[in-house]
Amino acid sequence: MKIGVLGTGMVGQAIGGKLAEMGHDVIIGTRDVPNTMARTEPNPNGIPAFSVWQKQNPGVKLGTFADAAKHGEIVINATNGTGSIVALDLAGETNLNDKILVDIAIPLDFSKGMPPILSVCNTDSLGEQIQRAFPKVKVVKTLNTVTASLMVNPRQLADGEHHLFVCGNNAEAKAQIINLLANWFGWKHIIDLGDISNARGTEMYLPIWLRLWGTLGTGIFNVKIVK
Amino acid sequence: MKIGVLGTGMVGQAIGGKLAEMGHDVIIGTRDVPNTMARTEPNPNGIPAFSVWQKQNPGVKLGTFADAAKHGEIVINATNGTGSIVALDLAGETNLNDKILVDIAIPLDFSKGMPPILSVCNTDSLGEQIQRAFPKVKVVKTLNTVTASLMVNPRQLADGEHHLFVCGNNAEAKAQIINLLANWFGWKHIIDLGDISNARGTEMYLPIWLRLWGTLGTGIFNVKIVK
Numbered sequence: 452m453k454i455g456v457l458g459t460g461m462v463g464q465a466i467g468g469k470l471a472e473m474g475h476d477v478i479i480g481t482r483d484v485p486n487t488m489a490r491t492e493p494n495p496n497g498i499p500a501f502s503v504w505q506k507q508n509p510g511v512k513l514g515t516f517a518d519a520a521k522h523g524e525i526v527i528n529a530t531n532g533t534g535s536i537v538a539l540d541l542a543g544e545t546n547l548n549d550k551i552l553v554d555i556a557i558p559l560d561f562s563k564g565m566p567p568i569l570s571v572c573n574t575d576s577l578g579e580q581i582q583r584a585f586p587k588v589k590v591v592k593t594l595n596t597v598t599a600s601l602m603v604n605p606r607q608l609a610d611g612e613h614h615l616f617v618c619g620n621n622a623e624a625k626a627q628i629i630n631l632l633a634n635w636f637g638w639k640h641i642i643d644l645g646d647i648s649n650a651r652g653t654e655m656y657l658p659i660w661l662r663l664w665g666t667l668g669t670g671i672f673n674v675k676i677v678k
Numbered sequence: 679m680k681i682g683v684l685g686t687g688m689v690g691q692a693i694g695g696k697l698a699e700m701g702h703d704v705i706i707g708t709r710d711v712p713n714t715m716a717r718t719e720p721n722p723n724g725i726p727a728f729s730v731w732q733k734q735n736p737g738v739k740l741g742t743f744a745d746a747a748k749h750g751e752i753v754i755n756a757t758n759g760t761g762s763i764v765a766l767d768l769a770g771e772t773n774l775n776d777k778i779l780v781d782i783a784i785p786l787d788f789s790k791g792m793p794p795i796l797s798v799c800n801t802d803s804l805g806e807q808i809q810r811a812f813p814k815v816k817v818v819k820t821l822n823t824v825t826a827s828l829m830v831n832p833r834q835l836a837d838g839e840h841h842l843f844v845c846g847n848n849a850e851a852k853a854q855i856i857n858l859l860a861n862w863f864g865w866k867h868i869i870d871l872g873d874i875s876n877a878r879g880t881e882m883y884l885p886i887w888l889r890l891w892g893t894l895g896t897g898i899f900n901v902k903i904v905k
Binding site: 566568569572573574608609612613616642643644645648649651652653655656657658659660661662663665666667669671672673674675676677678 | 790793795796799800801835836839840843869870871872875876878879880882883884885886887888889890892893894896898899900901902903904905
């Protein structure tokens with residue numbers, strides 16, 4: 452399958468690397484290809500520079516946001532949430548229209564210090580902003596409630612006995628993504644919360660998720676819905 | 679133990695009723711006692727009027743917010759979140775000072791339609807607002823992530839194998855409440871998230887919690903943290 456991944460950070464690397472490893476044809480998109488390839492230092496969180504990471508993952512191609520969006524039968528938004536709309540504008544509406552956009556981005560604003568705040572919440576969400584800005588794109592919000600390593604390997608934790616959430620306005624697109632998340636990564640339990648306005652819920656879960664990360668001392672955790 | 683419960687709604691009834699049943703000396707506080715006793719119709723959500731409920735729970739006394747706060751060695755805020763500060767002002771700072779205030783309130787604003795929005799979030803929380811307004815009160819935020827029936831009987835669900843959160847600035851007060859929640863209601867797993875600013879996290883969990891309630895078709899569910 453041809454997949455376009457927007458964003459060269461931890462989530463883009465995890466998703467793009469895993470899908471390429473499985474034999475999919477992946478282009479990861481960035482704003483400025485020469486600039487991305489010129490960086491060799493890890494980012495402040497210790498995530499390897501893309502150019503370094505790519506040497507271990509030669510199957511993954513790098514292109515512009517537009518290259519990746521044009522390439523993908525499915526496009527995955529793994530950019531920083533505060534920059535997602537700009538990145539998607541650069542990807543180009545005509546390259547995205549009628550496709551499924553898997554939106555993993557989290558609208559965390561670190562500019563005001565710690566803990567980060569959400570750049571949008573309560574009466575709106577990043578998922579909804581993206582759907583409004585790109586009305587012909589089938590936005591499916593998912594994977595944004597777990598750390599990158601769990602996204603692509605949920606069975607490393609309790610044999611996958613924990614939950615992921617999905618929301619979006621297009622039922623067929625959601626069904627396809629639920630299926631792909633099971634086939635690609637092994638997700639066992641995915642709850643469909645409803646339309647894209649439920650992105651408010653999964654994005655507003657971030658503050659407790661971040662705090663639990665600190666309290667538990669690991670990002671390898673998730674919630675299991677017990678009923 | 680002498681307990682003051684502020685609020686005559688579903689949460690006040692569940693907590694006050696359970697504690698009285700266990701032999702504690704409970705006064706539930708309301709703004710206007712004659713007015714509360716005059717109502718006999720269930721509220722729009724089907725919660726029985728206090729006067730009707732009290733006939734089945736004759737051990738629970740009704741008083742003003744100030745009566746309840748003065749009475750309690752521990753005071754429990756079970757008012758509507760949007761009215762909590764006003765209720766606590768009526769309860770009276772001198773009646774609350776130096777006591778533990780267990781804050782269960784959720785700052786949901788239904789006035790703009792459905793879904794409700796939070797009246798405070800992201801850069802602040804109701805728990806923090808209360809702590810700032812009553813600096814000598816030991817505010818412990820907890821129980822606000824589950825429905826009333828689960829608060830007082832967590833073992834009805836998966837034998838209690840799910841998680842509750844607690845936060846607050848006073849370590850001794852939190853330790854005492856964690857102990858009481860286990861002894862009173864049978865809570866097995868309580869995670870201390872840290873200081874009162876973590877009320878942001880547990881309050882911002884409400885949108886996904888409300889949506890899960892709709893999706894699952896029951897309020898008798900909770901999260902288990904899997905790590």
